[in-house]
Amino acid sequence: MTADSSLKRRSDRALASLRGLAVGDALGSQFFAPSNYPALKRREPPSGVWRWTDDTEMACSVLSVLAEHGRVDQDALARSFAERHDADRGYGPAVxxxxxxxxxxxxxREPAAALFNGHGSWGNGAAMRIAPLGAWYGGEAEQATHQAEISSYVTHQHREAVVGTMAVAAAAALVADPAGSPGPEALLDGVIELVPRSAVQAGLRRARDMLDYGDAATVAAVLGSGRRTSAHDTVPFTLWAAARHLGDYERAFWTTAQVGGDMDTTCAIVGGIVAASAAGAPPQAWQERTEPLPAWFPTEA
Structure with a gap:
């Protein structure tokens, strides 16, 4: 395999994951509107164009920096986040x-470290944007976790936020493995082995033990659904939902959205992981309803 063909394969996997992330983000965000609650209960996508949020915008920066530098360059990533920032995309006040x-x-480095009285942010904002990086490193999950850790520090330096970011990237890398995606239990076991001891890892262990639960609301009550917007309240449930529905984007989305919580972010994470494999692409009709990626983002990463 030539270097060019290898890069093309990485790019294709990452773009597929990014599209899955964007659809999950954009469609999930529609259900914050009370008028769309009945459609959510019926598992029916609302009408109109679905507009994505900061989840997708930041994911585009991650992928564009990765494509340009061949790795995560923290300074370039910080500049891209800052220069591409659209205040109308739902960013949190600290970011x-x-x-x-x-x-x-x-x-x-200084303001990121100073957040939340010097503890750094433990939010889910670094995890929500990272699945395409994991897909880029399909089959190289250890490298994916390393690059994800580096990327997290630009905005989220608390241990739980960093580990949550690593976990999502590891999951996407395992799903995108050219040799084939693992099964649900093997996926979660693989992620657990790749991340440090933490509340996120403990949540992933509980998620693995709940893979035979069919009631997502019960699982979310135990693992969290992003209502607190923390990494450890978000990542374990999203990896449970992705693992339960590998290869089935629609079911993965509805399972995730119907428990409520931080629906744009949880659905972005799940969508990015599931779409990292060709079998997990979102429905074409959903892709067509989703707002196009930003004009500054290259169509070929």
Whole structure:
């Protein structure tokens, strides 16, 4: 295999994951509107064009930096986040301030480390954007976790946020393995082995033990559904949902969305992981209803 063909394969996998992430993000965000609650109960996509949020915008930056540099360059990633920031995409206040400081010339390291009284953010914002990086490293899950860890520090430096980011990237890398995706239990076992001891890892162990549960609401009550927007309240459930529905994007989406919580982010994570394999692509009709990726993002990463 030539270097060019290898790069093309990486790019194709990552773009497929990104499209799955964008559809999950955009469609999931529709169900924050009370008028769409009945459609959610019926598992019926609402009408109109579905607009994505900061989840997709930041994922595009991750992938564009990865394609340009062949790895995560933290300074380039911080600049891309800051320069591409669209205030109308639902960013949280802490990240908005951080990106403003970067645009004004601050080194990202100091304000990112200073968040939340010096503990760093433990939110799910770094995990929500990382599945395409994992797909880029399909079959190289250890490298995916390493690059994901590096990417997280730009905005989220708390241990739980970092480990959550690593876990999502590892899952996507395992699903995107050219040799074939693992089964549900093997997927979660593989992720658990790749991430450090943490609340996220403990949640993943519980998620693995609940793979035989058919009631997503019960699982979400135990694992969390992103309502607290923390990594450890978000990542274990999303990996459970992805593992339960590998190769079936629609079922993965509805299972995730119907438990509520941080639906744009949980559905973005699940969508990005499931779509990392060719069998898990979102329905074409859903892709056509989703807002196009930003104009600055290259169609070929």
């Amino acid at each position: 908005i301030r951080l990106l403003r400081l970067i645009r004004e010339g601050d080194d990202w």
